Amino acid sequence: MNADLRDLYSWVQAARERVFAWAESLPAEIYTQERPDFAYGSLRNVQAHIADCYFAWIGVRGLGLPLGSERLDTSAAIDVAAMRRVYNEVDGVLEQAFTQFTQPDGFLDVQFHDEALRVTQRWLVMHPITHEFHHKGQMLTMGRILGWPYPPGPDTDLGLPTESGIG
Template identity: 30%
Template sequence: MFTKAGIAELHGATHERIALLISHVATVPDELRRKLIPGFGHPSIWKQLVHVLTCEEGWVHDLQNEPFPGWSEEACPTIEDLQIAKARIRKATRNYVESLTDEQLNATLTERPVDWGGELRSPAFILLHVITHAFHHKGQVVAMLRILGYPAPDTDLQPV
């Protein structure tokens, strides 16, 4: 059984690590942030970061059966815009988690959200997926930064 406190702690730590990564990305020339790098599903640093944020926002909207029009990198052209979007999304997810009881957090959804393609899961399972998804793409950004000659600082949950 997951707890609200546990999910909130992991979610907060994930956003802190993403903030560290974005701070490092801010030191990279903009043309390199947007440079297409073969071998990645989202082939630029910028596309990866926008993907992480739009997925979190969309999935949390889905959990609440709220429409999500989506947005793209054009709606978020600068580091400052990206940081503002990240803060908005972090707060919305935190507010959603706080609105649930531990029982609701762990109960399998009984209705399929309109845009949901997977099997029905609990909000806790989906929120844990938000976190692991962010770490997967954060790792891809770190790899891209190495390729471009801008190795990132340690962005693990627990620095080693």
């Protein structure tokens, strides 16, 4: 796969680390607090949904990995440390894609519900990344509403190249 996508993903990981560090600073009951007015119900559940997107699009549709469970069992991810382990698995799927996706702009058909979508391997990597950033914004808004805003300092945009070992 194109080295640029691997570099981009390392910046995503650095940004994700900032969100994990913030989540670790929250009381455990805030991280898992269920609210019907929040997307996916809680901060933890949003992170699980993001991981599911990586697994489904890159793992299952792109790499042909077995589906396993349709959705991540959030009861098993009881805290931030457990969610970090889930994202270690996400990182493993991405590493596999970076190794196996050899034609990033070649078209392939993937099944999505009842239709076939014509996408590229590059798109399969970029889709969950943009999806993660969309939901990260929701998480930070949810944190503010719960009384635990993201602190001043480094924002949650892409990590700097120096944070990810590049440059």
